[in-house]
Amino acid sequence: MIVLDCTLRDGGYYNSWNFPQHVVEQYLQAMEAANVNIVELGMRSLKNEGFKGAAGFTTEDYLDTLPIPTSLKVGVMVNASELASAPSLEEALDSLFPKDADKSKVDLVRIACHVHEFEQALPACVWLKERGFLVGFNLMQVAERSQTEVEALALAASKYDIDALYFADSMGSMGPEQCKTIITWFKKHWNGAIGIHTHDNMGKALQNTLTAIEEGVTWLDATVTGMGRGPGNARTEELVIEVAALQGKNVNLVPLMAIIRSYFQPLKNKCGWGSNPFYFLSGKYGIHPTFIQEMLSDPRYSEEDILAAIEHLRVEGGSKFSFNTLDATRNFFKEKGKGAWSPKSQILGKSVLILG
Incomplete structure (x- = not known):
């Protein structure tokens, strides 16, 4: 070995x-x-x-x-x-x-x-x-x-x-x-x-x-x-x-x-490397971990924002990192309003972020 x-x-x-x-x-x-x-x-x-x-x-x-x-x-x-x-x-x-x-x-x-x-x-x-x-x-x-x-x-x-x-x-x-x-x-x-x-x-x-x-x-x-x-x-x-x-x-x-x-x-x-719930979700949904790393290091992103962005990337696809995609994701959930991570969304074993 x-x-x-x-x-x-x-x-x-x-x-x-x-x-x-x-x-x-x-x-x-x-x-x-x-x-x-x-x-x-x-x-x-x-x-x-x-x-x-x-x-x-x-x-x-x-x-x-x-x-x-x-x-x-x-x-x-x-x-x-x-x-x-x-x-x-x-x-x-x-x-x-x-x-x-x-x-x-x-x-x-x-x-x-x-x-x-x-x-x-x-x-x-x-x-x-x-x-x-x-x-x-x-x-x-x-x-x-x-x-x-x-x-x-x-x-x-x-x-x-x-x-x-x-x-x-x-x-x-x-x-x-x-x-x-x-x-x-x-x-x-x-x-x-x-x-x-x-x-x-x-x-x-x-x-x-x-x-x-x-x-x-x-x-x-x-x-x-x-x-x-x-x-x-x-x-x-x-x-x-x-x-x-x-x-x-x-x-x-x-x-x-x-x-x-x-x-x-x-x-x-x-710097904060190591697993956490945000990285866990990125692995679960096939999202490039650099999205999480960048959001965690950016004070503009609250916990709600990061979870909303993860949900958007889960739906739209986030396997390839780019700053343009990250900016587009931020703009999307800003237009839709803040996301809320709700326990009520735990349906059939899938974690779904409710935007509203």
């Missing part, structure tokens, strides 16, 4: 990828002590906006400043949308990865793909493997896809030398049984390593990850305190305990718990 901690990449959605240098150094030592195998230290991006901290670009110069323990492999993530929109895939990759793996601190490159981007992004695997990198592909929103679609994705992947084919529970809507089913669909055509990246909207991130292990999944994502977009992910401090037990190993949690106390827990208290 391979535990991949992606705190500095996924957690960056809360602090614009701005992690203090001394925190990163403590984090690396904590990951080594906790038997983590790979640390995904951030993004590699062709864009210049949206990132304030070094983990937004994870440049070679930045990586050279870090005391990375020899036991840890280093990963970075690239968005397939950037590769797909580039005039030349090869030129884009050459810009993102100017050094081959043997001269770079980067060992693993993961490409995050929506389903419609997957086949267009797959040739990047050839370029990266020729330069010595491990390559992973993270398929997003797979839990919302049919058996035919998932099996087709697995068949396309089988034609490439991918080190790990991940599926992400992007909406946090998946349960253990669906997790098992999706893995079965992947195995129809994909014989390589499978990875899982879970979200904790409904409090099932760790449960789904452990279920995936039982079904033969070997690459496991987690983040410290679950720090990640929306409600966050499976928590590294819990997953490493479970993996150590399965492997019959000891795990040293002292450095990890120390940095949680000094940095991550105070930041969590400030």
